Amino acid sequence: MALTAAFGATTGQLGTMRVVTTVLMYVVLTESWTVLGGFGGYLNFGMVLFFGVGAYTTAIVSSHAGITPLATVLAAGGVAGVLGVLIGVPSLRLRGAYFAIVTFVLTLAIQQLVMVLGITNGALGLYLKPVSLGPRASDELYYFIFLGAAVVTMLVVRRIGSSRFGSALVAIREDEDAAEVLGVPTTRVKTVAFVFAAVVAGMVGCVYASQLYYIEPVDTFAFSLSLNVVVAAIVGGAQSWIGPLLGAVATQLISQELLIHTQGVEGNLVLGALLIVFARFVPGGIAGVFRRRRVAKVAV
Amino acid sequence: MPRLELKGVHKRFGGAMVLDGVSFSVDAGRVLGVIGPNGSGKTTMINVLNGVHRPTKGEVLLEGTRIDGRSPHSLLRLGIGRTFQNPRVFQSLTLLDNLLMVTEGMGRDGGGIDRALGLLELVGLAGHAGTLASEVSGGQKKLVEFARALMTSPRLVLMDEPFAGIHPEIKAVLMARIRASCDESGITYLVVSHEVSELVDLSDELLCLAEGRVLASGDPRQVSSQPEVIEAYLGQPLASNPAVAG
Ligand SMILES: Nc1ncnc2c1ncn2[C@@H]1O[C@H](COP(=O)(O)OP(=O)(O)O)[C@@H](O)[C@H]1O
Ligand SMILES: [Mg+2]
Numbered sequence: 001m002a003l004t005a006a007f008g009a010t011t012g013q014l015g016t017m018r019v020v021t022t023v024l025m026y027v028v029l030t031e032s033w034t035v036l037g038g039f040g041g042y043l044n045f046g047m048v049l050f051f052g053v054g055a056y057t058t059a060i061v062s063s064h065a066g067i068t069p070l071a072t073v074l075a076a077g078g079v080a081g082v083l084g085v086l087i088g089v090p091s092l093r094l095r096g097a098y099f100a101i102v103t104f105v106l107t108l109a110i111q112q113l114v115m116v117l118g119i120t121n122g123a124l125g126l127y128l129k130p131v132s133l134g135p136r137a138s139d140e141l142y143y144f145i146f147l148g149a150a151v152v153t154m155l156v157v158r159r160i161g162s163s164r165f166g167s168a169l170v171a172i173r174e175d176e177d178a179a180e181v182l183g184v185p186t187t188r189v190k191t192v193a194f195v196f197a198a199v200v201a202g203m204v205g206c207v208y209a210s211q212l213y214y215i216e217p218v219d220t221f222a223f224s225l226s227l228n229v230v231v232a233a234i235v236g237g238a239q240s241w242i243g244p245l246l247g248a249v250a251t252q253l254i255s256q257e258l259l260i261h262t263q264g265v266e267g268n269l270v271l272g273a274l275l276i277v278f279a280r281f282v283p284g285g286i287a288g289v290f291r292r293r294r295v296a297k298v299a300v
Numbered sequence: 301m302p303r304l305e306l307k308g309v310h311k312r313f314g315g316a317m318v319l320d321g322v323s324f325s326v327d328a329g330r331v332l333g334v335i336g337p338n339g340s341g342k343t344t345m346i347n348v349l350n351g352v353h354r355p356t357k358g359e360v361l362l363e364g365t366r367i368d369g370r371s372p373h374s375l376l377r378l379g380i381g382r383t384f385q386n387p388r389v390f391q392s393l394t395l396l397d398n399l400l401m402v403t404e405g406m407g408r409d410g411g412g413i414d415r416a417l418g419l420l421e422l423v424g425l426a427g428h429a430g431t432l433a434s435e436v437s438g439g440q441k442k443l444v445e446f447a448r449a450l451m452t453s454p455r456l457v458l459m460d461e462p463f464a465g466i467h468p469e470i471k472a473v474l475m476a477r478i479r480a481s482c483d484e485s486g487i488t489y490l491v492v493s494h495e496v497s498e499l500v501d502l503s504d505e506l507l508c509l510a511e512g513r514v515l516a517s518g519d520p521r522q523v524s525s526q527p528e529v530i531e532a533y534l535g536q537p538l539a540s541n542p543a544v545a546g
Contacts, residue, residue, distance in 0.1 A: 174390035183376035
């Protein structure tokens with residue numbers, strides 16, 4: 001983390017700083033995903049749904065209210081959060097795989113909706129007012145926003161990991177019936193964790209829209225974002241706050257490096273291969289290798 | 301007022317009436333043993349009592365308050381704990397963390413940990429507090445489930461086949477602890493088991509379920525020697541009938 005951050009700040013090259021900013025964005029998304037996905041074991045394949053809704057909320061609200069896009073961050077998080085409740089309450093009553101499918105299908109549905117609605121300007125997309133800074137200063141601004149967001153999200157997720165709420169999620173992952181019998185209001189706990197990720201993704205979408213100052217449905221709702229988050233969490237290890245950090249850095253550096261030198265297809269292939277290898281042979285991810293030793297120490 | 305009372309409880313799955321008008325009551329600090337052939341509805345009854353299933357008809361009262369239809373987590377808060385026929389421990393957690401997982405006592409403060417360690421000590425597992433649950437034996441898992449149920453500060457504990465397939469030594473520990481917590485803390489137990497002779501020793505009252513109905517209930521020795529009860533177990537003496545052990 002410190003390494004990546006220092007890398008971005010000191011090398012001073014615009015290209016490098018943008019790469020690191022994207023890595024940091026994925027750290028934020030993956031950390032927030034991990035609460036339900038890693039602690040609770042419910043795979044959310046819909047991160048881009050909330051990310052996109054946050055981005056569009058920012059575009060629409062900032063242009064209607066005549067304010068700078070970044071000022072709409074709470075609105076973006078709020079709308080994404082409300083959508084999270086609407087999706088989470090019914091779908092989290094379903095167990096396991098159904099939930100993953102619902103989040104995937106709804107991503108496609110909302111993307112289609114954004115394509116045809118007037119307020120989103122259909123496939124043409126929306127323009128936003130860019131921040132009035134030079135390119136260099138603007139890149140630094142977004143770099144520091146995502147750096148700060150990454151630190152805050154990591155601290156929050158670390159805190160959740162050692163809280164009653166975090167334990168309740170682990171109980172759900174291990175045995176949901178037993179968790180319910182032990183007093184865990186399982187549907188409510190899962191929904192709160194889901195909405196947390198939705199709010200964070202919505203806020204990230206706001207910053208993304210502001211940074212790009214043009215959004216349209218295909219890229220803004222690209223399923224690859226959801227997939228990248230899931231892969232990062234599984235590669236890094238989704239059972240503690242440290243895994244998403246390691247996984248997001250590792251997978252993003254790999255895919256961005258490949259993106260520069262190739263057309264991007266290889267990037268997806270490598271990520272796919274990583275996913276299979278880690279899911280099959282390294283169930284705790286990179287962090288799990290260290291964690292196993294710690295468990296024995298902590299418990300006594 | 302009885303601690304637990306069932307009034308004409310029915311539970312239907314599709315066309316099958318699995319509980320067909322079950323009524324009984326049990327007081328505080330008593331052990332009620334429940335026997336009955338396979339498929340007679342014993343597990344279903346436990347599932348109804350702790351809110352996994354909603355009864356099709358009838359009432360369940362805990363100290364006079366209707367509780368049927370409530371969710372398992374809200375019933376835990378009212379003091380109903382349970383164990384499962386196949387132990388449901390959290391495999392990737394230590395025994396200590398399995399107990400700390402319980403919401404009511406889950407504070408990671410000293411109090412919660414001391415209480416959890418005390419309960420592990422009670423069932424003879426203090427030395428394994430840091431062991432992963434996946435690494436202990438099936439019988440020890442049953443002890444963990446029992447300690448975990450006590451961690452919830454229950455008024456009523458429902459135990460589904462706690463003695464099935466466990467080492468005689470562990471069985472003895474479990475029986476002694478059930479009896480002691482009943483006598484000392486006034487906890488009520490409903491213990492389902494195939495092992496009739498153990499249940500006769502342990503229970504204050506015995507109830508025999510057959511095809512979803514209460515066939516007999518009352519004094520354990522009397523119930524276990526009634527002809528209809530023996531008949532329900534394929535007409536052979538209970539304790540020595542191999543068909544009963546499955
Ligand atoms: N969830 C369920 N859905 C449908 N049938 C069930 C369900 N649970 C139990 N049953 C049926 O109810 C009957 C009684 O089962 P159970 O309560 O497990 O008996 P016991 O514990 O006495 O062996 C069985 O015929 C079983 O197949
Ligand atoms: Mg059963």
